[in-house]
Amino acid sequence: MQTQPKNIIYxxxxxxxxxxxxxxxxxxxSEAVTPIDEAQLLATLVETLNWREVICLVFLQKKEEGQELLKVGEIVEHPIFQAKAGINQRTDNLKSSAWGTLQQYSPVDSKTVNYKNKASQAYFDKDETSSWYLLYDAILLLADLQSLLNDYQKSVSQSQQNQKIIQRYSMVSFHQAYGYDEFVEGIRPEIDANTQQMRYDIKAGAFVKLCEQAQQDPNNRYAMLIDEINRANVSQVFGELMSLIEPSKRAGQANAMSVNLAYSQIPFSVPSNVDIYATMNTQDHSLTVLDSAFRRRFEFVEMLPDSATLGQVADVDGAMIDLGKLLDGLNGRIMATLGGQAGLGQTYFYQVQTVADLLKVMARQVMPQLLNVAQHQPQALAQIFRLEDTMIPWLVPLTSQPVQPQFAINSAMASQTSYQLNPNLIEAVEGSSTDNEFIKVEAFKGLY
Structure with a gap:
C-alpha cells in the first residue's frame, strides 16, 4: 500500500x-461490498456433492441460459465445477475426472460412448461432435439438485441487491461561512434523551471523523475531498492542523507531529493513509488568497481547457459547427487580450446537442461572463469577438436604441466605452425572431 500521503490542489x-x-x-x-461472499455460497452449494451431481448442476445452470450442448472443457471451466475442485484441492487431471464421470453415467446402448463400467442409471450422452447433453429422462430425477440451484441463485441475487458501497472519503464544499467547527471540531447544541434538556457537546468535524476512520483501517487509503478550497479562510478552517497535514509530519512518518485539539484537548495527528484533494478556481479574484505556508504543503495541478472532449453540432442547413475549434478560437484571443485567467472551460459546451443549445450557451453564459471580465476593456472585446471582421455582430455598442445587424461594424466600435449583447441575438435565443443568421455555421466559424 502507498505510504506517502498526497496533498493535491487542482x-x-x-x-x-x-x-x-x-x-x-x-x-x-469507494468499494462495493456484498454481505455474503458469492464464492462461499458456491462452495457451500457443492461441498457435499459428488462429481456426477456437480456436472448435473452445470448442465442445469447452462440449460437456464439456453445452452444444452457442452464440451468437456466448458464443463471443467464452469465456476460450479471449479468450486468443487477447489474444495477437493484438485488442480490436475480435472478433464479426466469429467470424462470418466460423463462416460460412467452414459446409456448402456449409447452409440457414441464406448465404456465398459457404466452405471445402472444414465444421465449424460454425447453427439457425433463430442458435445455432451443431459438426458431428458434424467432431468426428472434432478428435482432436488434443481432446488439447491434455485436456492443458491436466490441467495446470490439477494446478496447483490444488498450490496453496500463503502465510502472511504469525505467530500465538503468550502464557502465563506465554513469554519473550524465544521471541519475539525466544535461545540454543538443537543437535546438530552433522558432529561429533554438542551446541552452542548463537543463534536468532531468532517476531517477529524475521516481521520478516525482511517486510523482504525490502516490497510486502506482514505481521502478528504474539498471543492472550492479558496472560498473559505483556510488558515482559520484548518487551525492547528495546518502543520499536521504536511506529508512528512503525518502519523508514522519520520517527523510525525501531534497536537491537542482546541475544544476537546484530545491529542490528534493525521494518519498517513489520508490523502487530501481540493479544487481552486483561479478566475475569481474575489476569493480568499491561499498564503504561502498553506500552499507549500500542497502540490498544484493545473487543469487547462480541453477542447478535444467536445464534438460537433449541425446548423439549420446541416453544416457542422466544431465546438472544439470554437472554444480554441475564443480562448486564443482571450489569452492574447485578457490573459489565461479569463479563459473558458470546456464544460460550458458539454450539454450542447443542437445549434439552439449552442446559441443559448453563448448568449446566456459565455458572453455575459466576458462582458463582465472585460467591462473596462472594450478593445479586448472587439478582438475576442472579431467585431470588425464578422458580418454578424454578437455585440453592439451600448445604446438605448436597438442596433440592427445591417449596421456596419468598423474600427469606430473599438473606441466605445462598453458593449451590450446584440438585441437580435437575444431575440433569436428567446425564439421571438425569425432571423436565423445567428444559428448558421458562418456565425460560429467567424469565431474559430
Missing amino acids: TGVAGTGKTYRLQQLAKQY
Missing part, C-alpha cells in the same frame, strides 16, 4: 472539470 478557470475530477477520485476511494 487549479484552473471555471468549467475545466475540477469538481468532476473530485467525483472520479471519490470512486477510487
